[in-house]
Amino acid sequence: MTAFEKIVEKYPKEKRYTLAIMQDIQKEYKYIPKEHLSMLSEYLEVPMSKLYGMATFYKALSLTPKGEHIITVCDGTACHVRSSAVLMDELQKALKIKPGETTKDGKFTFQTVNCLGSCAIAPVMMVNEKYYGKVTPNVLRDIIKEYGGDSIE
Amino acid sequence: MSDASEKIVYVCCGTGCLANNSIDVYEGIKNKIEELNLNAEVLTEVKPTGCNGLCEKGPVVKIQPDDISYFKVKASDAEEIVTKTIKDGAVIDRLLYFDTNLKRKVKSHRDSEFFRRQHKIALRNIGEINPAVIEDYIERDGFKALEKVLSEMDGSGVINEVVKSGLRGRGGAGFPTGKKWKQCASYDVSPKFVVCNGDEGDPGAFMDRSIMEGDPGSVIEGMTICAYAVGSRNGFIYIRDEYSLAIKNMRKAINGAREKGFLGKNILGSGFDFDIQIVRGGGAFVCGESTALMQSIEGKVGEPRAKYIHSVEKGLWGNPTVLNNVETWANIPVIIQEGGDWYSSMGTEGSKGTKVFSLVGKVKNTGLVEVPMGTPIRELIYDIGGGIIGNKKFKAVQIGGPSGGCIPEELLNLPVDYDTLSKADSMMGSGGMIVMDERTCMVDVARYYLNFLSEESCGKCVPCREGIKRMLEILTNICEGKGKEGDIDELLEISELTSEASLCSLGKSAPNPVISTIKYFRDEYEEHIRNKRCPAGICKNLTEFYIDNDVCRGCDLCRKNCPANAIDGAVKESHFINSDACIKCGNCINNCSFNAIKVK
Numbered sequence: 001m002t003a004f005e006k007i008v009e010k011y012p013k014e015k016r017y018t019l020a021i022m023q024d025i026q027k028e029y030k031y032i033p034k035e036h037l038s039m040l041s042e043y044l045e046v047p048m049s050k051l052y053g054m055a056t057f058y059k060a061l062s063l064t065p066k067g068e069h070i071i072t073v074c075d076g077t078a079c080h081v082r083s084s085a086v087l088m089d090e091l092q093k094a095l096k097i098k099p100g101e102t103t104k105d106g107k108f109t110f111q112t113v114n115c116l117g118s119c120a121i122a123p124v125m126m127v128n129e130k131y132y133g134k135v136t137p138n139v140l141r142d143i144i145k146e147y148g149g150d151s152i153e
Numbered sequence: 154m155s156d157a158s159e160k161i162v163y164v165c166c167g168t169g170c171l172a173n174n175s176i177d178v179y180e181g182i183k184n185k186i187e188e189l190n191l192n193a194e195v196l197t198e199v200k201p202t203g204c205n206g207l208c209e210k211g212p213v214v215k216i217q218p219d220d221i222s223y224f225k226v227k228a229s230d231a232e233e234i235v236t237k238t239i240k241d242g243a244v245i246d247r248l249l250y251f252d253t254n255l256k257r258k259v260k261s262h263r264d265s266e267f268f269r270r271q272h273k274i275a276l277r278n279i280g281e282i283n284p285a286v287i288e289d290y291i292e293r294d295g296f297k298a299l300e301k302v303l304s305e306m307d308g309s310g311v312i313n314e315v316v317k318s319g320l321r322g323r324g325g326a327g328f329p330t331g332k333k334w335k336q337c338a339s340y341d342v343s344p345k346f347v348v349c350n351g352d353e354g355d356p357g358a359f360m361d362r363s364i365m366e367g368d369p370g371s372v373i374e375g376m377t378i379c380a381y382a383v384g385s386r387n388g389f390i391y392i393r394d395e396y397s398l399a400i401k402n403m404r405k406a407i408n409g410a411r412e413k414g415f416l417g418k419n420i421l422g423s424g425f426d427f428d429i430q431i432v433r434g435g436g437a438f439v440c441g442e443s444t445a446l447m448q449s450i451e452g453k454v455g456e457p458r459a460k461y462i463h464s465v466e467k468g469l470w471g472n473p474t475v476l477n478n479v480e481t482w483a484n485i486p487v488i489i490q491e492g493g494d495w496y497s498s499m500g501t502e503g504s505k506g507t508k509v510f511s512l513v514g515k516v517k518n519t520g521l522v523e524v525p526m527g528t529p530i531r532e533l534i535y536d537i538g539g540g541i542i543g544n545k546k547f548k549a550v551q552i553g554g555p556s557g558g559c560i561p562e563e564l565l566n567l568p569v570d571y572d573t574l575s576k577a578d579s580m581m582g583s584g585g586m587i588v589m590d591e592r593t594c595m596v597d598v599a600r601y602y603l604n605f606l607s608e609e610s611c612g613k614c615v616p617c618r619e620g621i622k623r624m625l626e627i628l629t630n631i632c633e634g635k636g637k638e639g640d641i642d643e644l645l646e647i648s649e650l651t652s653e654a655s656l657c658s659l660g661k662s663a664p665n666p667v668i669s670t671i672k673y674f675r676d677e678y679e680e681h682i683r684n685k686r687c688p689a690g691i692c693k694n695l696t697e698f699y700i701d702n703d704v705c706r707g708c709d710l711c712r713k714n715c716p717a718n719a720i721d722g723a724v725k726e727s728h729f730i731n732s733d734a735c736i737k738c739g740n741c742i743n744n745c746s747f748n749a750i751k752v753k
Binding site for chain 1: 168169171172173207208209211353354355356357358359362393394395396397432433434435436437438449450451452453454455511512513514515519520521551554585587589593598601602605608609611716738739740743
C-alpha cells in the first residue's frame with residue numbers, strides 16, 4: 001500500500017475529510033507534494049483548483065517543503081508587547097532567512113504564528129513540538145545551537 | 154480519599170508548565186517514590202493536571218490533603234519534595250509562593266491574593282483532575298448534570314434553566330445561550346448539529362485551550378445536555394491545529410465517555426443517542442467566525458457568509474446548528490446542577506455569572522483568572538495581577554483581541570461586563586486582557602493588530618480586504634516616521650467605512666484598535682506625526698535612547714546585555730550610549746533597575 005493510500009484509508013471517502021487528509025499528507029511529508037494533490041483530487045472528485053485554494057488558505061498546509069526543524073516564533077499580542085519583534089530580528093540575522101522561508105541546507109524553517117496560547121510565559125517560541133517560554137535573544141541562540149545550528153555567531 | 158495516610162501530588166502539565174519542563178518534575182517525583190518504595194509507608198498517587206492558572210510561576214506542584222503548593226519547581230527539587238513533604242509532611246520554604254500584595258509567603262495557593270479573589274466555575278476542575286482519565290472527572294460530579302437531565306427533565310425544562318441563568322456566549326459576541334438553544338429546538342428539521350468552537354484565535358487568550366486540555370469532560374457534558382434539549386444526535390468539536398495537547402486530551406475524554414456510556418447510542422439507557430467528532434482546524438483566524446468554521450468542518454475553504462439567515466436555522470450542511478464556544482459549554486453542567494437562579498445571582502444586570510480572563514502582558518502575575526462579571530478592571534490588574542512588572546507606569550489594557558479596544562487608566566474602575574466594555578469602545582471578546590505599560594507604543598499596537606487582521610482577512614469582501622490594508626499603510630508610515638498631517642482623519646474615515654460595509658464581524662470590528670487608540674491616545678499619534686518621536690521608544694526610526702548621568706550607578710548590566718556593543722562606561726561610573734551603533738532593541742531599558750535609561 002502506498003503512503004497516500006494509507007492516509008486516505010483512515011477516513012470515509014467523503015469531501016468533508018479533505019482538510020484532515022491534507023493535514024495528514026502535510027505531516028507525512030512536511031508539505032503537500034503536487035502528485036498527492038492530483039491523486040487526492042481524483043480520489044475525492046474535487047477539482048484541483050479547490051484543493052489548491054485550500055492549500056494556500058490554511059496556514060497548516062504548505063506547497064513547498066519545510067525544513068528538518070520548524071522554528072515558530074509567536075507574535076501574539078502578549079508576545080508582541082514583550083518584544084517578540086526583537087526575537088524575530090535576531091532569528092533573521094542568525095539564520096539569514098525571512099519568516100516563511102527555509103534555510104538552504106534544509107535544516108530550519110522559520111515561521112511566525114499569531115498566538116500559541118501560552119501568553120502567560122511570553123515571549124514564546126516553538127521548535128517542532130517543544131515550547132520555550134520567556135525567550136531572550138541570548139536564550140534564542142542557545143536553543144538554535146541545541147538543534148545543530150552551528151553557524152550561528 | 155478513603156485512607157488518611159493517602160496523599161495525592163498534583164503536577165501541573167499545562168502547556169505553560171510543560172515549557173518549563175514540568176514533565177521532568179512529574180517523572181522525577183514518580184521515580185523517587187518508587188525508588189524509596191514510599192507507597193509501603195504513605196500511599197501516594199501522582200497526577201498530571203491541566204493548567205492551574207498562574208503560569209508565570211510554573212511548574213506548580215500541589216500536595217493534598219496537606220494543602221501545600223509549590224511554585225517554580227525544578228526536577229532537582231523532586232527528591233526533597235518526596236522525602237521531606239510527602240514522607241514527613243514538612244514544608245519546603247523556598248518553594249512556597251511569595252505573595253507580593255500580602256508581602257509574605259503562603260503555604261497553600263488558596264491563601265494568595267491571586268487565587269483567593271477568584272470564583273471558579275468554568276475552571277472548577279482544572280488543576281484538580283488528571284484530564285486524561287475520565288474517572289477523575291466523574292469523581293468530581295462529572296456527568297451528574299447529564300444524569301439529572303436524562304432522568305428528570307425534558308428538553309424545554311433544560312432550555313428554561315439555561316435561559317434563566319442569563320448565560321451569554323463566552324466566545325465574543327455575547328449572544329444569550331438559552332435563546333439560541335430555544336430557537337434551534339423550535340425547528341422541526343432533522344438532523345440538527347451541536348458544535349463547539351475551540352478555534353481560539355484571539356492572540357492573548359488561552360482559556361479555551363486550558364479548558365480543553367485540563368477539563369475536556371465538562372465540554373462533552375455541556376454539549377450532550379444541549380443535544381438532548383434541542384434534539385441533535387451529532388456533535389463536532391473544532392480545535393485549533395496548534396493545540397495538540399488539547400486535541401489529545403479531548404480525544405481521550407471522548408473515548409472515555411463513550412466507554413462509560415455517556416456518549417454513543419442509548420446514553421445511560423435513556424434511548425437518547427449522541428456522539429462527538431473532533432475536527433482539527435487548519436490555522437486560519439477567520440475560522441473562529443461561526444459560518445467560516447462550519448465551512449471548514451464541511452471540508453471547504455473557511456470563508457464566512459452573510460448572516461441573513463442565522464446558522465441556528467441553517468448552519469452546518471444547511472441544517473439547524475447550535476454553536477457555542479468552549480468556555481460556554483464548560484458552564485452548562487454547573488448551571489443544570491445548581492440551577493439557573495443560582496448562576497444569575499452572580500454578575501451584573503446584563504452579564505451574569507463569571508468570566509475567565511487571560512491576564513497577560515506587562516503584569517506581574519500572568520495567567521488565567523475567573524471572576525464574577527462586574528469585577529473592576531483595577532482589581533484584576535492590581536489585586537489579582539499584582540500590578541505592573543518593574544513598577545513601571547500603567548498605560549492601557551487591551552481587552553477583546555483584535556476586535557477589541559484599549560482601556561486607559563482613567564477607566565480602570567470600570568466594572569467589567571459585556572455592556573460597559575462596549576460603551577468604552579472595547580469589547581469582551583474571548584476575554585484576553587493584555588496589560589500595557591509606558592514602554593508600549595499605542596500606534597505600534599494599532600499597527601500590530603491591523604497587520605494581524607490584514608493577514609487573516611479572507612479577502613472575500615472588498616471593504617475588509619482593502620480597508621484594512623489602507624489603514625495598515627498609514628499606520629506603518631506613522632511608525633516609520635513618514636506620517637503627515639491629516640493621517641488621523643483619514644484613518645477615522647476608512648474606519649467608519651470598513652465597519653459599516655464589511656460582511657462579517659472580522660471586518661466590522663477591524664477598525665476598533667485604531668478607533669480606541671486614537672480616542673484615548675491621540676497625543677501619541679500626534680507626537681509621532683509632528684515631532685517624529687515615539688515616546689515609548691518602540692518605533693525604531695523615531696527613537697533615541699540616552700543614559701541619565703544623574704541616575705546611572707554604573708552597575709554595568711546594560712553594557713553586558715547590549716547585543717550591539719553600543720554602550721560604554723566603567724563599573725560604578727555613569728555609562729553612555731553610542732547612538733550610531735545602537736540598534737534600538739530596548740534591551741538596556743528593560744534591564745535597568747534604576748530607570749536611568751530614557752527616551753529622548
